[in-house]
Amino acid sequence: MSDRPAPAPHPSADREIETLAEFDAALAAHRGLAHHRVQGIDLTERTFALLTADTEGAVFLGCPMQEDAAAKVRAGGALVFPPVPGLPFDPYRGLLYTPDELFARLADGYDATPDSATYAWLQETKADGDIFASMLRAVHDDSISDALDELLAGERVVGVMGGHAMARGTDAYAGAARLGRALSVMGLTVATGGGPGAMEAANLGAYSSRHDDEMLDEALELLAKAPSFTPSVTDWAQAAFAVRERWPFGGTSVGIPTWFYGHEPPNAFAGHIAKYFANATREDGLLARSNAGVIFLPGAAGTVQEIFDNATPNYYESRGEPTPMVLVGRHHWTERLPAWPLLRSLAEERAMESRIALVDSVEEAADALHRLAV
Structure with a gap:
């Protein structure tokens, strides 16, 4: 690794390169890679380009490349952070996960998947105090946040929160x-905690938005044959992939799960998955x-926490309008877990009454959100 100080960010337009197509386009447009950030791309087949390109001020994050190419770009003024061997994840990744990526090798059982292997790695390293492991987790989560911001730039995002135990x-x-479907049809990007239960249901609804109503009804019947991720995550996940295979090209939505709750797998209906190690970063980001x-x-407790995590910035908002909050289930939120009165x-106290609503049923939620946003 070069001992040169890190270069200052270049003031021009976006210089992040996260795919081979972007790499090739940057070379064609700029005839070099000066001040670019090249992130998580296999460059072993781009040796000639690296040997001839201007790399002054560039940064290569986790990009495999031939040794002579790595030596050349370092000598040309670039910083090179090489891939870390033996990890079940890429800490420098430039894009969010997909369900196919996290559930690769599901046919051999969930324990064979990258998602399960990454949770096992976390369990092995989180208590040993190894600064290198904690650094890798932090770098990964920052990369995920960067990718999530890029994906959602300019989007109108609605969060749907709810318990994982909903079967x-x-x-x-x-x-x-049906709520997720309605929100997606309204042109909103549905974002959930990315796990099972209510989260999966909302992502499924968004997925169904490019198909007819009958598709969702049939999909619900098929999924009911594997009602929960316990006792078998494998059966639960395979049922979801069977739905995706039967009705491909569904609507896109976002899931933001965490390996902190690694016993809860991500759901396969969120087309983009921003999975974090740190739950606090995940909750705040969502x-x-x-x-x-x-x-x-x-x-239950997690959803109650999310209500007040969301209420706090709304309470102190001074520069713009607080974001709307809709609580579904009058008895649940006034009697069973009385979060609504508080x-x-x-x-x-902050004259925010016009930005909150309590409704009886999920069928009223999308209309309530629309009214609060107008």
Whole structure:
């Protein structure tokens, strides 16, 4: 690794390169890679280009390349952070995960997948105090945040929060799926915690938005045969991939799960998956990016936490309008877990009543969100 100081960010347009196509285009447009950031791309087949390109001020993050190419770009003024061998994940990745990537080798059982292997790595390293392992987790999560910001730039994002225990085959699951479908049809980008239960249902609904109503009804029936990720994550995930195979090219949505809760697998209906090691980063990032509002379905402790994690920046918002918040389930949020009275008290104190709503059913949630946003 070069001992030169890190170059200052270049003031020109976006210089991040995250695919081979972007790499080739940058060379064609600029005749070099000066001040670019090349992230997580296999460059072993681009040796000639690297040997001849201007790389002054460039940074290569986790890009495999031939030794002579690596020596040349370093000598040309670039910083090279080589890939870390033996990891089940790429800490320098430039793009979000896909379901196919996280569930690769699912046919051999969930334990054979990269998702499971990464959780196992976390379990092995999180308690040993190794600064290198914690650094790799931090670099990975920052890369994910960068990719998520790029994906959602200019999008109107609505967060859908709810419990992981909501089983397939229930009325509640079907309602959450229809909510996700309605939000997607409205032109909103659905973002969830990316796990099972209510989160999967909302992502499924968004996925169904490019198909007819009958597709969602049939998909719900098929998924009900594997109602929960326990006792078998493999069966649960394979049922989802069977739906995706039967109805390909579904609508896109975002899942933002975490390996902190590694016993909860990500769901396969979120087309883009921003999976984090740090749960706090994941929670804050999900809520902060929900610029079109957040809908809270009935849940337990995690959903209660999310309500007030979202209420806090709204409470202190001084430069613009607080984002809308819709709580679904009057009995749940006033009697079973009475978060609504406290939220309403906070809203009254800051004159935010016009930005919150409590509705009885999931069928009312999308309309309520629309009213609050107008």
